[in-house]
Amino acid sequence: MEDSQGIPLLHKLIEHKKKNPISFHVPGHKNGQVFPSHSEDLFKSILSIDLTEITELDDLYVPEGAIKQAQILAAEWFQVDASYFLVNGSTVGNLIMIMATCGPGDLVLVQRNCHKSILNGLELSGAKPIFLTPEYDTEVNRYGAPSTKTLEEAIHKYTNIKALILTYPDYFGRTYPLKEKIELAHAQKIPVLIDEAHGVHFSLPFIDQPSAIELGADIVVQSAHKMAPAMTMAAYLHINSAYVNKERVEHYYQMLQSSSPSYPIMASLDVARFYLQNFKAEQMTNLQESIDLIKNELEACDYVKVLETTSLDDPLKITLETINGVSAREVARLFEKEGIYPELVTTNQILLIVGLEPYIDLESLKKSIKSVNKQLILQPKHDTINKYTELFISKIQTLHYAYNEMRSMETKIEKLEEAIGEVAAEQIIPYPPGIPLIAKGEKITKNQVDHIVELLNKGVSFQPRDVKKGIRIFL
Numbered sequence: 001m002e003d004s005q006g007i008p009l010l011h012k013l014i015e016h017k018k019k020n021p022i023s024f025h026v027p028g029h030k031n032g033q034v035f036p037s038h039s040e041d042l043f044k045s046i047l048s049i050d051l052t053e054i055t056e057l058d059d060l061y062v063p064e065g066a067i068k069q070a071q072i073l074a075a076e077w078f079q080v081d082a083s084y085f086l087v088n089g090s091t092v093g094n095l096i097m098i099m100a101t102c103g104p105g106d107l108v109l110v111q112r113n114c115h116k117s118i119l120n121g122l123e124l125s126g127a128k129p130i131f132l133t134p135e136y137d138t139e140v141n142r143y144g145a146p147s148t149k150t151l152e153e154a155i156h157k158y159t160n161i162k163a164l165i166l167t168y169p170d171y172f173g174r175t176y177p178l179k180e181k182i183e184l185a186h187a188q189k190i191p192v193l194i195d196e197a198h199g200v201h202f203s204l205p206f207i208d209q210p211s212a213i214e215l216g217a218d219i220v221v222q223s224a225h226k227m228a229p230a231m232t233m234a235a236y237l238h239i240n241s242a243y244v245n246k247e248r249v250e251h252y253y254q255m256l257q258s259s260s261p262s263y264p265i266m267a268s269l270d271v272a273r274f275y276l277q278n279f280k281a282e283q284m285t286n287l288q289e290s291i292d293l294i295k296n297e298l299e300a301c302d303y304v305k306v307l308e309t310t311s312l313d314d315p316l317k318i319t320l321e322t323i324n325g326v327s328a329r330e331v332a333r334l335f336e337k338e339g340i341y342p343e344l345v346t347t348n349q350i351l352l353i354v355g356l357e358p359y360i361d362l363e364s365l366k367k368s369i370k371s372v373n374k375q376l377i378l379q380p381k382h383d384t385i386n387k388y389t390e391l392f393i394s395k396i397q398t399l400h401y402a403y404n405e406m407r408s409m410e411t412k413i414e415k416l417e418e419a420i421g422e423v424a425a426e427q428i429i430p431y432p433p434g435i436p437l438i439a440k441g442e443k444i445t446k447n448q449v450d451h452i453v454e455l456l457n458k459g460v461s462f463q464p465r466d467v468k469k470g471i472r473i474f475l
């Protein structure tokens, strides 16, 4: 790349590469010169900038040069007090924001249908989660966010709450009125931590959905790699608040990330910010046109409907819902057979995510959909679970045991049916999306087990292991 002005970290890496440097430092591939020949071509260009903290290239944990400049430019673009580059995704960002704000025994309000990294962060910190049950959103047939009323009740019920943790938008790109929740929390001086893994592009003025930063959140974590052109694992943590102790964030920032952060990932964060900053209205128009055309083609698929994109929904996410009793997994299987790879498949929905530029060949999409239609005619139809499954007992829930108690308790694997009424000693996570169906320390309900069985019958995979063999429970 000739013109790397305005992208300081990338620029430094390119300058270094131009010197044909002799590497007597890690990594072992020596700027790509020591690499197995069978895969050299594939890796070569990226390895040439896969460097380490040599002079000129700055240090992520004591930034004074190019990394510092790149982070300042990011903070300016996202309009925050400080932006930090993350090399282990929003996963590590969520761990950092929780560790920096919550300690052992601290009460934390948290949306129950959060990503597993939020629950992992709470367990690591030893905080006491108070789960806010999400509302079922009948418009999209999924659980959404907890209501403001539920939040109000929790704030009223508990004192000395250390943080409110919410996910915004959800995996499907759906937002909700976040500002009123932030204001409620702030009225009690409770910092609001937002997992905005799916919303880095909300920083664009052409996207109608506001970012949590704009709505007043105190810490916001964004996976640049999910919705912007950045390498996998590239993410940002933004601080925008006097409520947050920056030193504590920086302490866990260097503790929880690798001491050898990847320069290609960091440079891609610099590139992603530059890309967003230079994104033009005309590009947005082209993108919207392309999304409309893609949706048109998808509408031709006989057994799915394209859910309407409302003012709450990210325009880059397309959700297909199966109709006429066809299983979403079956449709997705046929899509994949035709070379179309969705992001996520649930029992009744398929999530497709597009990039910020048109890149889909509509003709080949049309052909693939035609072929899927032909094959679907021949398929036996299955019942889908469009019905609403009540997964939560009450609007506000706590764990049965505190995390520090759980550390020393004995556990065993119990058969699914027999685990009902027992306390889970592990998270049970349908993957993707990575939202625990059962949280560690939660009493297992019949509805949860029934839902697991239903998902298993639909071929859904689970973490941390094959749940058919049972669930780990506390003795």
Ligand SMILES: Cc1ncc(COP(=O)(O)O)c(C=O)c1O
Pocket (backbone or CB within 6 Å): 088, 089, 090, 091, 092, 115, 117, 167, 170, 171, 195, 197, 198, 223, 233, 235, 433, 434
């Ligand atoms: C809501 C949410 N938060 C956090 C994460 C973790 O993000 P990352 O993959 O960047 O670590 C994900 C990943 O899918 C997610 O969906």
